[in-house]
Structure formats: C-alpha cells, structure tokens
Amino acid sequence: MGKEEQIEEREVLDSIFPDEITDISDNEYRISIQLDLLDNENEGDEPTEPPTIILHVRYPDDYPDEAPILDLSPPQNAVPHPYFSVAGDKAQLLKDLEATVEENLGMAMVFTLVTTLKEAAEQLVLDRREVVAKVREEALLAAEREENKKFHGTPVTPETFWKWREGFLKEMEEKRLNEEEEKLAELKKAKVKEPVRLTGRQLWERGLVGKVDEDEEDIPTEQIEKLKVEA
Structure with a gap:
C-alpha cells in the first residue's frame, strides 16, 4: 500500500514541479525551492538574487504512515544572501516542518511540506529585514536628535545664569585692568623724553x-x- 501511494505522489509532484524536481533513486528525490522576496524593501538594501533551498526527500518503506526522511542544502555556487543562509537556518527550518509532518501522517504530504518550508524561510527573511529596518531607523532618529541639540542650546537655570554672570564680570574686570595698564604705560613713555x-x-x-x-x-x-x- 505504501509503495503505491509513493508512486502516485511522485507523479503528482512531477506535474507541479516539472523543472524543480530531480530523481536520485526509486524512493529518493530532491526539489529546488526558490523563495519569493521583494528586494530593496528597505532603503539601502542592495539588489540580491532570491535564495534557493534544495529539499531532499527519501521515502521509508511505510511512508506515508511513517514520516519521510528530510534534509536541506543550498544549490552549488549559491550567491550569499544578507538575510538567509540554508546552512545557518537548516536546523530551525527542519524543526518548523515537524508539526506539519505529524499532522499529515497517513497522507501524501510532500507538497504541503514544500509550501510550509517556503513560507517559513520567507518569514525568516521578512523578520530579519524588519529588525535591520528598525535598527537603521533608530540610528537615523538618534543622529537627528543629536543634530537638533545644536539649535536648542543650553537650558538657562538660576545656577547656569549666576555661573555665566560671574565669568562675564570677571572677564570684564580683567579687560578693564589691562586697558588701564596700557594707558599708564603710554603716559609714562610720553613723559620721558631724551633732552635735546x-x-x-x-x-x-x-x-x-x-x-x-x-x-x-x-x-x-x-x-x-x-x-x-x-x-
């Protein structure tokens, strides 16, 4: 019974993923899943190629009553993506599939697994983009607040006023004394003349x-x- 269901599911998957599915053996194949992402959602993002996940599926003899054996890998020569890594996110994504596997035991489930995997990976990217956007926004706001400080000046309080007044009066007194010393020196110089x-x-x-x-x-x-x- 399991073998018949496996063959039937494999034929259905061929019609859904004609260019994405590749056979490895009679009971093993892989499906290439490209994520649908909108580049440049955040200002400053560089255009990047959407990441692709390779889902490896191997049927045990009792599938679908028994869970399929799953694995994930990146395609060869994959271009790094700033918000997603198959190697780095593999454990989390496989864990996200466990609930779907449990819910669908006894039924053909690979198409559902592909859909769940794709949505989970896209959500990871979306969440990370939002975090980066918030950090960028907070940095801009902090820079703006710092810039605005230049136009507000120092708040005047009784303490700051008296401190300023003391410094101002001291500066004026020093200036007056310097001017008086200069005038006195000029007068002395004018009185002392060499006799003819x-x-x-x-x-x-x-x-x-x-x-x-x-x-x-x-x-x-x-x-x-x-x-x-x-x-």
Whole structure:
C-alpha cells in the first residue's frame, strides 16, 4: 500500500514541479525551492538574487504512515544572501516542518511540506529585514536628535545664569585692568623724553658761550635755558 501511494505522489509532484524536481533513486528525490522576496524593501538594501533551498526527500518503506526522511542544502555556487543562509537556518527550518509532518501522517504530504518550508524561510527573511529596518531607523532618529541639540542650546537655570554672570564680570574686570595698564604705560613713555643737546658751534652762534671747539661735547638744552635765565 505504501509503495503505491509513493508512486502516485511522485507523479503528482512531477506535474507541479516539472523543472524543480530531480530523481536520485526509486524512493529518493530532491526539489529546488526558490523563495519569493521583494528586494530593496528597505532603503539601502542592495539588489540580491532570491535564495534557493534544495529539499531532499527519501521515502521509508511505510511512508506515508511513517514520516519521510528530510534534509536541506543550498544549490552549488549559491550567491550569499544578507538575510538567509540554508546552512545557518537548516536546523530551525527542519524543526518548523515537524508539526506539519505529524499532522499529515497517513497522507501524501510532500507538497504541503514544500509550501510550509517556503513560507517559513520567507518569514525568516521578512523578520530579519524588519529588525535591520528598525535598527537603521533608530540610528537615523538618534543622529537627528543629536543634530537638533545644536539649535536648542543650553537650558538657562538660576545656577547656569549666576555661573555665566560671574565669568562675564570677571572677564570684564580683567579687560578693564589691562586697558588701564596700557594707558599708564603710554603716559609714562610720553613723559620721558631724551633732552635735546646743542653742539659747541650752536652755543657760540647763539651767544651763550665763548668760542668753542666744534668737537666739544654737546650740552643739553635744559642747561642752556638755565644759562639764559641767569644772564
């Protein structure tokens, strides 16, 4: 009875998956299952080829009263997908099939298993995309909040006001003292002048002294003015 049901199911699967099913032996075959995914659902996603799962099915003698022996593998030279890996997700996907197997014991179940496997894998990808989208959204919001801080400034409180006032008054006092020191230095510089000295000839020409040598040491004009007064 089991063999007849196996042959009948295999013929039905040939009509459903004409290009996807490949025989390995009389009681073993594999089915290629390509996931239906919408690329670029999230901004920033790079276009990728939808992943494919190879479902290996082997009938035990008492199938369908006994569960089929199942395995999963990726196709050769499979292009890595950012949200799905047959090797990494294999254990989880096979576990997801256990309930379907139990519910369908005694009936041909491979088509149902293919459908369940495809939906479970697509849901994994969808869940991971949503997680990445949330992380990306939170990062953008955090960056936006950080940017907005530049336009709000520091909130003014009594403590921050008095601290600012103290610093401002100190800065103004230092500035005033510096300006006063600069003005005082300029006044001192203006009062100290080098006395003007006249040569011996200039003294003689002015009739202040007798004839002197031209090389005689210069005499400060302050002394000359004193001589004029005494004269």
